[in-house]
Amino acid sequence: MAKITSVIGHEILDSRGNPTVGATVVLDDGTTASAAVPSGASTGSREAVELRDADPKRFGGKGVLKAVGAINGNLAKAVIGLEATDQRVIDQVMIDLDGTPNKGRVGANAILAISLTVLRAGAISSGKEMFQHIAELSGNDS
Secondary structure, three states: OOEEEEEEEEEEEOOOOOEEEEEEEEEOOOOEEEEEOOOOOOOOOOOOOOOOOOOOOOHHHOOOHHHHHHHHHHHHHHHOOOEOOOHHHHHHHHHHHHOOOOOOOOOHHHHHHHHHHHHHHHHHHHOOOHHHHHHHHOOOOO
16 A cells, blocks of 8 residues: 655635645655645534634734644654555544644644545545545445
């Protein structure tokens, strides 16, 4: 199976013109995949934290460069070298690295961007459609 060799996070604009997090992952078999994370609308006290910059000079405080920095820094270091099809391991490594119940240190948006991108890369590398890859990961490949 293919291992993760590169993880790059970037700030992009969503359909409403608000910044959101995108990521690109490269595997050692040459597979490249990208994904973007939608902005969360929920604001409950138990919601995972969508890390925003709070800099009023950039997008009215809605920038996501802190989350992008987490992707390009500690999160990338933590997942590079892992098997792209070990989704549970990859997700747990990132959750453990954050170390908070609401993902407030690195941001749920940063974690989700890598998770979704790795999921896509794993499917592409395995020659499967996304739904087939998810079914296999969940043990329901019938």
